[in-house]
Amino acid sequence: MASDLFYGHEKLPREPFLVAALFFVVVLHLLVGVSQTRANFTLLSLIAIISGALSYGKIAPSDHAGILKQLPRDIRTVVTRFEIEPDIIPYASCPKCSATYHPDFTTDVPYPNRCNFRGTPGDEICGATLVKPRQTSEEKVLGDESELSGPGQPIKLFGYQRMTSWLARLLSRPDLEDCITSAWDLHKSHDELWTDIRDAPALRKIKCPDGKPFSIQPPGSVHLVFSLFIDWFNPYGNKQAGKSHSTGAIYMICLNLPPELRFKLENVYLVGVIPGPKEPSLDEINHFLRPLVDDLLQLWNTGVFISRTFKCPFGCLVRCVLGPLVCDIPALRKAGGFAGHSSVDAFCSFCRLSKTNISNLDKSSWPRRTWQQHFYDATLWRDAQTEAE
DSSP, rough: OOOGGOOOOOOOOOHHHHHHHHHHHIIIIIIIIOOOHHHHHHHHHHHHHHHHHHHHHHSSSHHHHHHHHTTTTHHHHHHHHHTTHHHHHHEEEOTOOOOEEETTTTTOOOSOOOOOOOTTTTTTTOBOOOOEEOHHHHHHHHHHOSSSHHHHHHSSSSEOOOOOHHHHTTTTTTEEEEEEHHHGGGGOOTSSOOOOGGGGGHHHHHHHHSBBTTOOOOEEEEEEEEEEEEEEEEOOOSSSSOOOEOOOEEEEEEEEEEEEHHHHHOEEEEEEEOSSSSSOTTTHHHHHHHHHHHHHHHHTTTTTEOOOOOOOOOOOEEEEEEEEEEHHHHHHHHHTOOOOTOOOOOOSSSSSOOOGGGGGGOOOGBBBHHHHHHHHHHHHTTOSSOOOO
């Protein structure tokens, strides 16, 4: 029932024809690409049409105001009431070092004014300004910026979409849950032709923290495998002249879905958008990956219980594992914690051949990298006391 749809203390109209009118504008805005300004114009036009229709209808004029009062005048309010917006956490990102700060909306000051990050204990605190004051409505009208008031707004904003919320939405769709849960049943032998990454034995060899195969889903559980994609683009178009701007995007793809479904936009998990105008440096990308890593650790170690899905009205336990990293070489080096391709001592992410021996074509002589050594190197880097170290 339309009257049962709530968002906080706000709800959708009781009359179905009003809900249909609002939904029409939401579809134009979110699916057709109508801008916010034009969507608001459409919304106000519909309100005028509905007001006129009520005047000629059988509804008493005294009830007109109550009916029209249920219709918001801003498309953002309409979208909020339909509860279709993703669960986004607005992190403040330092313009200087890219450190991110989780908002605390329980206080009047959700973000610190200045960045307190230091790369190593021997470094000085960054100290860059994180927020800018917010103007009141009166200040905006008067154009007075001398005394800005209100809680500070991030100068650079990193929006992170919570993975658990995205999974809950994914598993609420009846057309996908069967595909997702049955993915592990599609097993091919070594003699058969592998047509998809789901056929790879490496995925079936993954062990849960308790040592049991990840490919075996206990009753009431769903086990998912994801790939991670990171890249940067110029939102203003690639121009040969003029200033360049680079904005990053972090995506994940659910490999449980068949290839014809997993890359559809509605099935792609947009993790977050890394603010520009410049790409973060080799190690600064860690700040933007940290929220995702925290969610993945929980989804791997203990799993997350989703209270209700389409097939499981009493809920199910969801566990996830990160599979392949799908990037170009510069993004791969940043995300994986490797040196850049121009490095003299570690130009390759698969072996430890030095650049002076780049002409060595004897593959058997290449010193291969190992997960254990990479983990050890990363730990040394993390625990370094000074930048020089």
